[in-house]
Amino acid sequence: EAQVTQNPRYLITVTGKKLTVTCSQNMNHEYMSWYRQDPGLGLRQIYYSMNVEVTDKGDVPEGYKVSRKEKRNFPLILESPSPNQTSLYFCASKLRAGGGIYEQYFGPGTRLTVT
């Protein structure tokens, strides 16, 4: 089954404790992206990747890091989480960016609470 998976689905952590949220897709997609969803703000893009080893900042990149060493994986790293990073996070992927319009597939979400 074609899908985007995220782990963990729920995470409660404390301020300053480094964490990684994993994202994996099995559709051989070139483009992957991370969003955060906050009430009244919709989804905002954190980082995106056009292909392996190619990443770029989205609209709200502060406090986050990403890497794209393999095509299928796009982990989101919070080096020193703070309470304002408490949010619902979504990973998404699509075949490629540009050259046409391709549907973006979303993972199930990771609910992160930072205390």
Add this chain to the structure above:
Amino acid sequence: AQSVTQLDSQVPVFEEAPVELRCNYSSSVSVYLFWYVQYPNQGLQLLLKYLSGSTLVKGINGFEAEFNKSQTSFHLRKPSVHISDTAEYFCAVSIIQGAQKLVFGQGTRLTINP
């Protein structure tokens, strides 16, 4: 830069009644337009999209949307809703060139009452 405004944060309707969820966008360049649905505790699912051509677009689950370029709107409609349509709905735009980043509206929570 592009922006999307969903004019209603919450819309309560009775089952089998019609519904319209409003979306307006702003962009200096041509865009693609989308509606996504998020059911409770799930990710986003594409409902429909407008790329070009006919301004009336039909999607899944009986939803349709109309693109109005002069009013920069892309309102979502369904003639008769069901309890299963209870969800949050997001309007989004993407410029045609480049990375085609999705820019989302704030979301509209649709609640269907029996």
